[in-house]
Amino acid sequence: MQVGDLLREKGQEVITVPATATAYEAMGKLVEHRIGSVVVVDETGFPVGIITERDFLRLSYEHGEKLRGMKVAEIMTRDLLVGIPTDTLEYAMSIMTTNRLRHLPIVSGRELVGIISIGDVVKALLKETEATNRYLKDYISGSYPA
Secondary structure, rough: EEHHHHHHHHHOOOEEEEEEOOOOHHHHHHHOOOEEEEEOOOHHHHHHEEEEEEHHHHHHHHHHHHHHHHHHHHEEEOOOOOOOOOOEHHHHHHHHHOOOEEEEEEEEEEEOOOOEEHHHHHHHHHHHHHHHHHHHHHHHHHHOOO
């Protein structure tokens, strides 16, 4: 299965904020949409960073009340790793696990086309594995309709 297949199943909506938004506005998006990360985009809509709930926890400890008015551009993770729709789920999982990422924005050319979480990937791979196991068991037992 490829990342694009997963996006078609789960949907391609991505909650974004501009780099000029305040940290408070970005936090509001997390709370409003009950999500774990917000992708930061430039004026063309291309992802330039990401900020997560874990980032906000750390930054709250480090900056206290000052965080509320800081710009997202000051605090976002800039070294953004992204996937593409033709990546396999195994490859995406490897990238996410190796780099300890819970969220991976997906781009096609210069367009943000979705975001996947490690939970999305694990769920899809588990579903795929369960289907394969069922087919193999049916084949071995002779009940596979071939």
